[in-house]
């Protein structure tokens with residue numbers, strides 16, 4: 383079945399069953415491999431993308447569930463024009479192995495879209511479904527605070 387998707391501002395036509403997880407559409411069909419597979423059961427957050435600006439787990443969102451514009455880590459910013467949140471990640475050297483980080487950044491971007499001055503508790507609450515086996519949580523907090531401050535200057 384042919385489905386029309388808007389991903390990172392571009393239209394894509396995919397010919398897949400409605401019950402295919404969005405994660406596999408993005409990675410295997412569209413070739414956007416920045417979104418990672420971790421657990422497959424909405425327990426780790428590695429596969430987080432945005433639909434209409436809201437963070438969702440793409441491993442548990444089927445193609446048929448998609449209703450709106452999709453943004454992946456590739457669409458948040460570009461190497462020569464990073465999004466504020468991505469620049470904050472670089473400034474604070476958040477990533478260690480990096481595997482969880484695209485999901486972390488997408489979750490953090492969604493938090494900042496709704497809360498411009500998050501407290502540590504707000505950050506912990508928003509990010510608690512995004513697991514990092516390298517333990518980058520303190521740097522994630524610092525980067526989110528830093529991006530929040532920069533957002534106020536824009």
Ligand code: FES
Nearest residue numbers: 420421422427441
């Ligand atoms: S792969 Fe989707 S939450 Fe873990």
Ligand code: FES
Nearest residue numbers: 479480514515516
């Ligand atoms: S940076 Fe390695 S799992 Fe998070």
